[in-house]
Amino acid sequence: MTDHQGISDLLQERGIQPSAQRVAIARHVLRTDGHPTADEVLAQVRRSFPMVSRATVYNTLKLFVAKGLLRTCQFEGGVTVYDANVGRHHHFIDAATGEIHDVPWEALDVRGAEELAGFQVDSWMVVMRGRRRDDPGA
Amino acid sequence: MTDHQGISDLLQERGIQPSAQRVAIARHVLRTDGHPTADEVLAQVRRSFPMVSRATVYNTLKLFVAKGLLRTCQFEGGVTVYDANVGRHHHFIDAATGEIHDVPWEALDVRGAEELAGFQVDSWMVVMRGRRRDDPGA
DNA sequence: GTGATAACCTAGACTTGGTCCAGACATGGA
DNA sequence: TCCATGTCTGGACCAAGTCTAGGTTATCAC
Known part of the structure; x- marks a missing residue:
């Protein structure tokens, strides 16, 4: 799914013209x-594609979000990050490094979000902060 | 607690010199x-205090956060907003207006956050999105 | 193949949220 | 009063993100 042809097909499925830059x-x-x-995406892409412009990266990421291939998140520092995991999941933020980890939806049990008085809740997620435990036994 | 003297005292309790601008x-x-x-705070404060500078507002808000009077949140759009509610609570974001509403901690029941494998979770909150119901009966 | 059209890309200017800094001003002891 | 320290201002600066004008490329009818 991450080889050139596979990606090209995936983009086309979503109605995206698969240009070289987009792939x-x-x-x-x-x-x-x-x-x-x-900006991290821009830097990475430029290693294999030096002429790509910043505007193209921003536009393409926006397009991918609009087509449901990506979602955006904002956490610490106010920067927008992109998440290729578009299914339901939670997030854990490592307070020491700022790293963001996905947490499977089933790992937590949230009750009460659907029947919140005064609000029609369409989606929700839990955002956790703490430290990553680096015990390899876990 | 929001009159001049009360605020002045509150700042002093937290070890903040209560200058006119800070109050x-x-x-x-x-x-x-x-x-x-x-920027909204800056605009508001300038109505009664036209000479206050942007740097002072940013510095003061940072100071209040450091002293535990405020907390910051980042949601949509990547802008930092300030929340005077520093106790535990959740957030609801109105998808139509972008408004943020506090949701009481007890309104939801979250299980599993404390014993998440591989992570030491210090704090967590639920972020919900949807529409506000404007039925006055609720 | 050729030309028209639309889609796409680039570079650079611009906007906005936020920080930094030098100098001015206030305040509180000795 | 003088000095030291803390605070404030205005403006320069920076980084993330958007906009735009113009150039390239792809598509398609002829």
């Missing part, structure tokens, strides 16, 4: 389970 | 249950 951006942003910023 | 900023930012941005 290059998609390779970097859809293949990671990290949460890169637009 | 003016505190009056606007601690008396609201909204979630103003720094």
